[in-house]
Amino acid sequence: MKYAFFPGCSLESTGWDFALSTRAVCRALGIELVEIPEWVCCGSTPAHTTNASLSVALPVMNLQKAKEIGLPVLTACASCYARLRTANHTVLNDPEERGRAERITGKPYDGKVEVRHLLDVLVNDLGVAAVREKVRRSLKGMKVACYYGCLLTRPPNIVAFDNAEHPSCMDQLLTAIGAEPIEWPFKTECCGASLSITNSGIVNRLSYRLLSMARQAGAECLAVACPLCESNLDLRQADATKAHGPIPATPVLYITQLLGLALGLSNSDVGLEALSVTAEPLLAGIEA
Amino acid sequence: MPDTLEWQTGTFLKEVERRSGTPVSACFQCHKCSTGCPIAPEMDRLSSQVMRMIHLGQEQPLLESESIWLCASCEACTTRCPMQIDIAAVMDSLRMMAVEAKALLPNARGEQFNRSFLQSVSRNGRVFELGMMVAYKLRSRDFFADAEKTGQMLAKGKLSLLPKKSGNAKAVADVFRRAEEEEKKR
Incomplete structure (x- = not known):
């Protein structure tokens, strides 16, 4: 491939x-x-x-x-x-x-x-079974909210590899590496994207809404596949909670970081030091 | 009998439909777009109201509205419209028309950000974040927002001090120039 x-x-x-x-x-x-x-x-x-x-x-x-x-x-x-x-x-x-x-x-x-x-290539060309076979460190029991955001599935006449309103590719991959993706209603809600630069108040509101819903639904962290989603939910998490109310610190990882850890790569191999909200307490419970 | 919809004889609706390539006149005000819009609480005109204002030819208040600059282009409205109206594309067209008409831009920061971003791409072939942010801050005079984030991002290697130019930057500058010319001929 x-x-x-x-x-x-x-x-x-x-x-x-x-x-x-x-x-x-x-x-x-x-x-x-x-x-x-x-x-x-x-x-x-x-x-x-x-x-x-x-x-x-x-x-x-x-x-x-x-x-x-x-x-x-x-x-x-x-x-x-x-x-x-x-x-x-x-x-x-x-x-x-x-x-x-x-x-x-x-x-x-x-x-x-x-x-x-x-994600399309991983799920539809390689297949989740091939990913499962290569797992060296199961993320057993990790409760993850898969956050797809906007443009991975929209508009569906142009990007058509997953369901626009209820996508599942990240959920399938995380299940394959032992994690437990939670069900939650904001999988494809927008984070506000580049409004973070021009209208950061809107992004704080949207990020808070996403993070608090993920927490209410039982997630300990979020998985994302977009650099703007990551930065709005991670880098701006402190601003969002300051403006709208406390939420426990919630790591927001790229799905590739979670996959890499499960495939036996180290924290620095997948760049975990770049996260603003540290993933260390989250990973402490996972066997090396 | 007089026409009830401007599009039969009209200018604004027809022009928006031509530029966006989508049938705005098919909107029957179900408000599904507004219901699912993540920015609705901040918008001065909801997306369904924007569609109606286009029907009614309310060009000036629409081109001066804040909403057209607050749309995050998340495409939820486009995805859900039962009449297959590409509402996000309409928002794009309205922004371009507002810039062309030199409409009073109540939230010019969106336009200032766009210009700063594209200027960076036309010079480097890729976005140089730090340079783009400086250009944006100079345009918007919004100096203090996120000042502490810059330090945090530099420390985490998320911003570089120098542009990472594409070897194709010269060709990109030509593409910008020709795209401007093509756009004028539309």
């Missing part, structure tokens, strides 16, 4: 631990990642709210590169994933937009390079 890896900007900065743990987990599971040479930003939300042509052209630049190396694309960031898939959808279905993207990038593109999310 070999993929063209698109890390995205956040995985080089605020989410470096997501990149580290993604690479480590893929290595441990025999998934080969070839980084797309000279990849560029997908444009994220600022591009699609500012300039529609740009929001297609930037992802297309990366997809053209992937086409040159002849591999399907794999990405871990939920937002990059949605932007790359949306660009493909636009180019495939709208000849006018395709022409525009080709004129802007100066190269042809047919919209047909496959774009996969890491």
Whole structure:
């Protein structure tokens, strides 16, 4: 299994631990990642709210590169994933937009390079049974709220590998490594994303709502697959509880960090030191 | 008999539909979008009200509303609309129209953030967070928000002091220029 890896900007900065743990987990599971040479930003939300042509052209630049190396694309960031898939959808279905993207990038593109999310590949290509076989340290009894956020499953006509309202891929993977994903109603509620920069009060409210619901439903930690979800729930957790009321400190880990630990990797192999809310007490109960 | 909906003769609804590529006129005010909107408590116009205001041609109050800048693009409304209206795409179009119309931007921070982010990408090919934040703070004059977070993030290696440029940065700058030109021709 070999993929063209698109890390995205956040995985080089605020989410470096997501990149580290993604690479480590893929290595441990025999998934080969070839980084797309000279990849560029997908444009994220600022591009699609500012300039529609740009929001297609930037992802297309990366997809053209992937086409040159002849591999399907794999990405871990939920937002990059949605932007790359949306660009493909636009180019495939709208000849006018395709022409525009080709004129802007100066190269042809047919919209047909496959774009996969890491979780899609783990659950649907590799399979949870293969993950289960490689577990060296079961996370037995760990109660995790799987938080999917927005763009991993929305909009469903563009990102279609899991159910939009009640996704289960993270729950399946965590069950395979011995953890106990809890049932809770906010799996796909939004954390406020980049409003953290412009309107942090809104993000504090949304983060508090998510964290307190996860706790009420019996979770001890959250698993995420998006660098903005992680930062809004982890880095801003102190602000959220200060503004809205106390909640026990709740670690928020990338799902790849939990998978890596179960596959026998060390805390530093998966970058646990990057977390603001430490996961140490949570992991103290897990046998080494 | 006079038209009850502006779209038959109209300008604003027709223009929003053309730009967003989605049938805003199909909205029958079920309010499902507003019910599931995570930002609804902060919005001055709920998403279903935004749809109705488009029907009624209330261009100016809409382009000056705070709501269009508070939308987090989470796509819950788009996913749930029984009429398959891409409401999040409508919000995108309204923002672009507000910028073009130089509408009074009550919450200009959203627009200032967008400009700072895209400027960083056009220079480096990728986002340089620290540079982007400095540019945003200068634009918004919002100097003190999150000042302590910056130190925390630097300590955890989450922000770098120098941009990690893409080798393709030059091509990206050209793409920005051509995308601007294409956008004007729309």
